[in-house]
Amino acid sequence: MALLPHPIDEDEVTVETRDLLPSHFLFKIESFSLLSKHGIDKYESSEFESGDYKWKLIIYPNGRKTEREDGTDHISVYLAISETSSLPACWDVNAVFSIFLFNHKLDNFLSVRGRVRRFHSLKPEWGFSTFIQTETLIDPSSGYLVDDTCVFGAEVFVVKNKGTKECxxxxxxxxxxxxxxxxxxxxxxxxxxxxxxxxxxxxxxxxxxxxxxxxxxxxxxxxxxxxxxxxxxxxxxxxxxxxxxxxxxxxxxxxxxxxxxxxxxxxxxxxxxxxxxxxxxxxxxxxxxxxxxxxxxxxxxxxxxxxxxx
Structure with missing residues (x-):
């Protein structure tokens, strides 16, 4: 498996496969190879709703620039909270999320889940800068890219903050x-x-x-x-x-x-x-x-x- 066990932005992840569709969002990209040719280095999906908040996926087909340079090309995928202008001042949202990639050959999904993350005004997005190696994605034998088409997905579970705070x-x-x-x-x-x-x-x-x-x-x-x-x-x-x-x-x-x-x-x-x-x-x-x-x-x-x- 070419997926890095410790992506740059996530120090604790769970990598698994499953048959069930992602609960909250599916995103299909046709003619994936044309993204780079058309100069699309970053693509933000449409919004989807989960836990009374709106979210979107951000995909970097050529990888997101990071401080880490290991000489390997990767696909970067991030989850971002959307429409933050409607949220109260000093907002924050805790959530557990999974990013999915469909395997056409095996008819299941690769799932990468991180630990609980706190989304707030200074950090409105979290994700995986080294979600999967480009070499693995485009390899016909891997099953992730078929007829130049790939499918990403997302699940977001908001951790409701119902605890009592005291100062x-x-x-x-x-x-x-x-x-x-x-x-x-x-x-x-x-x-x-x-x-x-x-x-x-x-x-x-x-x-x-x-x-x-x-x-x-x-x-x-x-x-x-x-x-x-x-x-x-x-x-x-x-x-x-x-x-x-x-x-x-x-x-x-x-x-x-x-x-x-x-x-x-x-x-x-x-x-x-x-x-x-x-x-x-x-x-x-x-x-x-x-x-x-x-x-x-x-x-x-x-x-x-x-x-x-x-």
Missing amino acids: LSLLKAIDPFKREFKISRFSRLGKIWFSEEFKAGDHKWKLIMYPKGDIEEKERSVSIFLHSVDLERDSSCKKIKANFYICIKNQLIDGAHCKNGGSHWFSTLWVTWGCSRFIPMVDMNDPKKGFVVKDCCIIEVEISIQAVVR
Whole structure:
């Protein structure tokens, strides 16, 4: 067999014969010897469709110029993805393909299949620069060229990319974001209080407070949580690791603030994190404790974003 076992453009190939017709494309060339005489050094076939993409064969009857020069003439055959202008920006398509050559004498096909190839804007075509030696093709005993006619074929199987992609971005330490909220008429708050949205580390957040406790601490403790607005609304963001602290300021005694928080991975499953037992209600509502003065409390939040997963 004169087919090179290791063509220049393919380091892993499977060479076999089979009786079945190629599934996606057949290309017949009549008067093959006239290609060179007519100065046709390259011919691109019409388009065919496979895997929701359009493709074409490119045949170099005198071989495609490569860096390798071994003194042997070859036929080069390539598969190219077509109509790329309709594809999205930064497109890429992974595919396994086979190139076929019909043997008239044996009534079967020579099949050359390579490994999975990634077609993209910088590499829209892949193939075999040394598909078959010219000497073998034109040899009457080989059966590939009969009455100056040969038949090529192609099969293309697109590898659908359904895998999940994830990107972890670690952020450099910067000064933490701080925001203060002054809540008037504290005693008149309902079961739940939401702060206005604020932005920290390019992400949106808000505070959630249960003045009379959440379900776990009802009528016992004030419950306060930090809530990620981005993870609730933006599906492109999967996780956010944040260092945060929530503080109820003591308005009578400097430094006697009630503070809670820590480091936490906020995710689409845990968009809210905080403390159900932030401060006992009796302490919060005791005017002598200094957390509520003139029916007003002051809450401060401090956030430092450490990592983001998309």
